[in-house]
Structure formats: C-alpha cells, structure tokens
Amino acid sequence: MEFKTLANTSIDEILSVFNHSFSDYIVPFYLTKEVLISKIAAEKLDRNISVGAFEEGRLISFILQAEKIENGEKTIYNGGTGVVPESRGKGLVRKMYDFIIPLLKERSADLLLLEVIEGNQAAIRAYENLGFTMVRKLNCFNGNINSGKGNTTVTIKELTALQWDKFMPFWDIEPSWQGSVFILEDMLKDCLILGAFRDEILIGYIIYNPFSRKIYQIAVDKNHRNQGIGTRLFDGIKEISEGQTIAFNNVHDTSENTYTFLEKTIGLNNWLSQFEMKRNI
Structure with a gap:
C-alpha cells in the first residue's frame, strides 16, 4: 500500500474511484466527468494537498481537499472522502490523514474541516476517533x-x-x-x-x-x-x-x-x- 498526494493522478482515475466509492453510499450518487471538474473548480479543491491510497499503483481511496486563509487562520477543507467497497475496514481514512497531516503542518495549516451526513454513524465515529468534533448541523x-x-x-x-x-x-x-x-x-x-x-x-x-x-x-x-x-x-x-x-x-x-x-x-x-x-x- 502506498500513500501520496493526487498531484499526478488523472481526473478520469479519480472519477472512477469516486463513483465506485459512492455507489452504495447512504445517499448513492454518480458524477459525470464534467460535474466532477465543476466541483473541483467551484470548491477550489487542490490535488496537490489531496491524498490517495494506492494498491499496486491503482487508486483505491482518496480525500479531496481545499485550502483557504481567513483571519490569519489556514483551513483545510475535505470536499470528499471515498473508499472503494472492497477496501473498507482497513483504516484507510486514518492512514491517509496520517500521511497528509505532516505535509499540511509544513504548509502551516491550522484547522481541518469537513461535512458528514447525519445517519452515517460509521463515518461520524471514524472522524470522532480522528479527533474531529461536531460544530453545527446543516440542512439541505x-x-x-x-x-x-x-x-x-x-x-x-x-x-x-x-x-x-x-x-x-x-x-x-x-x-x-x-x-x-x-x-x-x-x-x-x-x-x-x-x-x-x-x-x-x-x-x-x-x-x-x-x-x-x-x-x-x-x-x-x-x-x-x-x-x-x-x-x-x-x-x-x-x-x-x-x-x-x-x-x-x-x-x-x-x-x-x-x-x-x-x-x-x-x-x-x-x-x-x-x-x-x-x-x-
């Protein structure tokens, strides 16, 4: 297993793993390439600070991230985490954060931010175990x-x-x-x-x-x-x-x-x- 940024990973590969990861999600959805490109642009997601887990050179998990500085504080936003179904249960989300956090510290990042769907108890517990705390509830x-x-x-x-x-x-x-x-x-x-x-x-x-x-x-x-x-x-x-x-x-x-x-x-x-x-x- 190898962990690295997504700087050299193609949109097509990210798209394939994204759709596979969310095919059985609590709210299943599917993105076209155009929609993924639009999401990356709109949310200012940066592959240079995003991270993936690779098995035999093949992407199997990812965290897409963006960065902003506001009031002197640098925030890293998680715009999407995905793990393909057959690779779950291996602690990949924790391992990806273990890899990327030292790099974020080098960039003087202060805060990690994400959103998780209410009812997705497995994800909520996983993020709480990683030190995240709930700040507020957001309705869609x-x-x-x-x-x-x-x-x-x-x-x-x-x-x-x-x-x-x-x-x-x-x-x-x-x-x-x-x-x-x-x-x-x-x-x-x-x-x-x-x-x-x-x-x-x-x-x-x-x-x-x-x-x-x-x-x-x-x-x-x-x-x-x-x-x-x-x-x-x-x-x-x-x-x-x-x-x-x-x-x-x-x-x-x-x-x-x-x-x-x-x-x-x-x-x-x-x-x-x-x-x-x-x-x-």
Whole structure:
C-alpha cells in the first residue's frame, strides 16, 4: 500500500474511484466527468494537498481537499472522502490523514474541516476517533418554489457585484464552505444576484446559480424581516428558474423560523442533513 498526494493522478482515475466509492453510499450518487471538474473548480479543491491510497499503483481511496486563509487562520477543507467497497475496514481514512497531516503542518495549516451526513454513524465515529468534533448541523433542501406570495411593495433588481459590505450585516451565521465569501468571489460569472430594495435601500439579497440551480445565500436586514421580503426574493428565482427544481444546501440548523419558512412558505423539502466537523492540526 502506498500513500501520496493526487498531484499526478488523472481526473478520469479519480472519477472512477469516486463513483465506485459512492455507489452504495447512504445517499448513492454518480458524477459525470464534467460535474466532477465543476466541483473541483467551484470548491477550489487542490490535488496537490489531496491524498490517495494506492494498491499496486491503482487508486483505491482518496480525500479531496481545499485550502483557504481567513483571519490569519489556514483551513483545510475535505470536499470528499471515498473508499472503494472492497477496501473498507482497513483504516484507510486514518492512514491517509496520517500521511497528509505532516505535509499540511509544513504548509502551516491550522484547522481541518469537513461535512458528514447525519445517519452515517460509521463515518461520524471514524472522524470522532480522528479527533474531529461536531460544530453545527446543516440542512439541505430541494424542490419547487411555491407560487409567489411575497411583498410586492419592494423592488427586486439584479445586482452586478457581490456587495459584501452591505450583505454581511444581514447575516446571523457564517455560511458553510460552499456558500462562503472565499468560494463565491470566483463564481460571480456563474451566479445571479437579486437585491430587494425599499426606498432605494438594499434590505435583502439572494445568490443563485442558474446552471446548477443552487441557491448559495439569502439574507434579509434584521429590521425588515417577517414582511415577505425573503418570499419576494424566492419569487424572483422562481420566475428565472421557470419552475424547475432548485437546491439550497447547508442551511444552518439554528432557527426554527428559517426551517418553517423554507418548508412551509417556499415549499422546499429538507431531504438531507449534515454535521460540520472540525479538528485542530
């Protein structure tokens, strides 16, 4: 058995092992090459700091990772761990981390971050045994947006820039990796941003990718909540998406009001939940 980074491993080989690893997963799924390439680009996954286990030169397990520096702290994000079914039970995830952590220390990394599906007890126990602790629960929603019931007294306009100085004061929580400032800064060309205005003042916004049909962020000024502003923003996405199914992943599970809003008012289904886990290096 050999452990090394994925710097010289082809996308095709990673794709093959990725799909084989997740074929019997708690939520089975299959990626095309185009979707994997898009995931790597969108999540800023870096094969130079990703790791694989190789048996007789053949990839059998991997951890795909990305890196960001924020507030002086370097975080390494696990964007996907896979082990082919016939090689499970050999402690490969621990062995891959044992290999890659010294290299991450050389890069002055401070923190490991990942998400694991609620109900995947084997993975949760494995990560806890590796020193990870649960930080928060993240809910994933999908479905068709209900017919418009939003506040029609506000004006909805398309924005051409990510106005973080105006957006961030609306936040109650920090977005997860996929919806973070770090990720979205490089995705502007793929995203549509709608702003809600009252008397020409921005009071809410939503960020949506029409290609993947994913919502990354929505927030409303605290002084204008419970007035149909969020619903009005979703009305705008419903019109743009022409009624197609949309997804809104990794919504922080802290507010019963947000959960009720997305399910009862907007009509989305909480089809999956994940735990965000962290570990100091």
